[in-house]
Amino acid sequence: MTKLSGETPRELGYVMPAEWEPHEGTWLIWPHNDTHEDTQLHLEHLWLEMTVALHEYETVHIVVKDEHRRDHLHRQVKYYGLDEKKLDIQIIPNDDVWARDCGPIFLVNDQGELAVTAWNFNGWGEREPYKKDRLVPEKTAQALSLPLFNAPITLEGGAVEVNGKGTMLATRSSIINPNRNPKKSQPEIETAIKDYLGIDHIIWLSGASREFCDLVGSSTDLHIDGYARFTDESTVLYSWTDDESNNFYPILKQHLTELREASTESGKSLTPVCLPKPKNEMYSTLVEATRPPFDTKLSLGTYANFYIANNIVLVPVYGDVNDENAKSIIAEHFPDREIIGIPAWATSELGGMMHCVTQQQPLAKNA
Numbered sequence: 446m447t448k449l450s451g452e453t454p455r456e457l458g459y460v461m462p463a464e465w466e467p468h469e470g471t472w473l474i475w476p477h478n479d480t481h482e483d484t485q486l487h488l489e490h491l492w493l494e495m496t497v498a499l500h501e502y503e504t505v506h507i508v509v510k511d512e513h514r515r516d517h518l519h520r521q522v523k524y525y526g527l528d529e530k531k532l533d534i535q536i537i538p539n540d541d542v543w544a545r546d547c548g549p550i551f552l553v554n555d556q557g558e559l560a561v562t563a564w565n566f567n568g569w570g571e572r573e574p575y576k577k578d579r580l581v582p583e584k585t586a587q588a589l590s591l592p593l594f595n596a597p598i599t600l601e602g603g604a605v606e607v608n609g610k611g612t613m614l615a616t617r618s619s620i621i622n623p624n625r626n627p628k629k630s631q632p633e634i635e636t637a638i639k640d641y642l643g644i645d646h647i648i649w650l651s652g653a654s655r656e657f658c659d660l661v662g663s664s665t666d667l668h669i670d671g672y673a674r675f676t677d678e679s680t681v682l683y684s685w686t687d688d689e690s691n692n693f694y695p696i697l698k699q700h701l702t703e704l705r706e707a708s709t710e711s712g713k714s715l716t717p718v719c720l721p722k723p724k725n726e727m728y729s730t731l732v733e734a735t736r737p738p739f740d741t742k743l744s745l746g747t748y749a750n751f752y753i754a755n756n757i758v759l760v761p762v763y764g765d766v767n768d769e770n771a772k773s774i775i776a777e778h779f780p781d782r783e784i785i786g787i788p789a790w791a792t793s794e795l796g797g798m799m800h801c802v803t804q805q806q807p808l809a810k811n812a
Contacts, residue, residue: 453640454594459552459560460643463609463675464753465779467808470504470533471754472585474544474802475518477510480574481541487791488542493525495759495799498785500531502755506806508537508544508581537584538577540568543797545670546601547578548804549585552594552643557810561586562641565599569664570624596641598634599625603668603801605638608675611645611710613638618652619666646710650700661692662796663745670800671747672700676778679713682720684749693722720748720774723765746789750798751775754805758782761789761798 454460473495476488499505509515515534522529539547546569549561563582568575586593598620606614620638621631635647652667665671672684681704685697704717723746744763748771752759758779762768768786776784789798 454552454554454560454562455640455643458555458643459594460554460611461550461552461605461607461609462807463607464805465676466609468503468755468805469808470506470806471499471752472506472508472544472548472804472806474508474539474542474548474581475510475514476542477514479510479540481795484542484795489521491787491789491792492542492802493521494787495803496527496532497525498757498759498787499754500527502757504531504533504806506533506535508535508539508548508585510539511536535585535588537581537588539581540574540576540578542802543578543601543603544581544804545603545797545801546665546668547575547581548602549582549806550602550605550642550804551806553807553809559589559807559809560592560594561589562594562596564596564601564641566601567599567625569601570622570666572664594641596637598629598637600638601665601668602804603665603670603797605642606669606674607642607644608678608709610678611643612678613642613644613647614650614673614675614681615647615669616650616652616667616672618654618658619668621649622655622666624655624666648703648707648715650703651696653696657692657696661745664796667696668801671745671750671798672697673704674749674751676718678711679709680716680718680778682749682774682778683717684722684747685719686722686724688724691722697722718774718778720771721767722747723763724767725763725765744793745796746793747798748772748775750789750800752799752803752805753779753782754803756782758784759787759799759803760784761793762786763788763790763793 476485478485547566552560566579604619658666674682707715772784
């Protein structure tokens with residue numbers, strides 16, 4: 446690994462590809478209980494389910510915390526009949542499972558070479574433990590012998606949505622925020638993003654206030670990947686509800702207005718396409734009650750937090766009346782990919798879904 450300074454990734458011809466471009470692999474951080482009790486119990490079967498689907502079409506890079514967890518994972522891999530030749534297990538100390546946010550953001554340059562960027566992860570504004578997670582990009586770059594760029598601002602991968610042509614979608618609340626980037630102006634933040642992701646144009650959606658995010662349990666301050674996703678250069682699937690009594694309705698209405706007024710780096714207007722939110726409230730899987738009546742809770746669940754891999758799309762599902770409709774809408778925009786529903790009750794309770802726990806490694810053009 447080479448830590449690069451001086452010239453920025455953009456000056457060296459590096460860009461962040463769109464998620465639907467070919468992958469070499471996907472990175473996951475395997476659940477463990479060292480930071481949050483029972484995380485492994487609640488999540489491991491979902492990680493195995495995702496790994497089964499992903500490893501058919503690309504390498505699955507799995508980060509485990511230590512040798513003990515590696516040995517455990519090897520046993521699980523054999524039990525599930527996974528092809529170990531398609532897995533790459535790396536021992537990297539970590540705090541939690543959110544690979545999208547603390548993990549490496551990969552770039553590709555004009556020669557098809559890969560590089561890793563690190564973004565000073567701080568636990569979503571120091572809400573959660575992060576000191577081990579913060580070093581995951583550097584350790585990944587070391588493991589892959591790739592150059593590493595350290596960006597001069599803090600952001601998480603879930604705060605970034607790109608179209609692969611030079612435009613990025615983001616919410617102001619998750620980046621232009623004193624809990625991430627104190628004393629940084631919007632122009633300073635925009636310059637850093639453009640320089641370290643190879644971006645030309647940023648479309649900002651409002652997001653939400655800290656008070657609202659705390660109310661609904663959004664530790665991310667409303668990352669873009671739960672609310673608006675590119676499916677091509679200018680088409681955006683956006684989360685929506687017609688229920689005006691829903692806490693999210695004013696936020697989503699404002700986002701839609703902003704999307705309708707926005708354009709890409711080439712001046713092309715966006716085409717927003719409605720993706721309904723799950724309709725029903727969810728029963729907590731983490732409550733202490735052992736018998737009915739169980740309490741329902743406001744859900745952060747969203748279908749927009751899907752993950753695009755080679756030949757497949759992993760879509761969070763909830764046993765909700767809107768599951769099939771959402772999968773059909775996503776399928777219309779990815780007709781050459783199989784749509785695979787992954788139960789996301791447990792992850793959404795913790796604040797994220799399929800996109801939040803995955804991170805793509807682009808296929809190097811010279812590979």
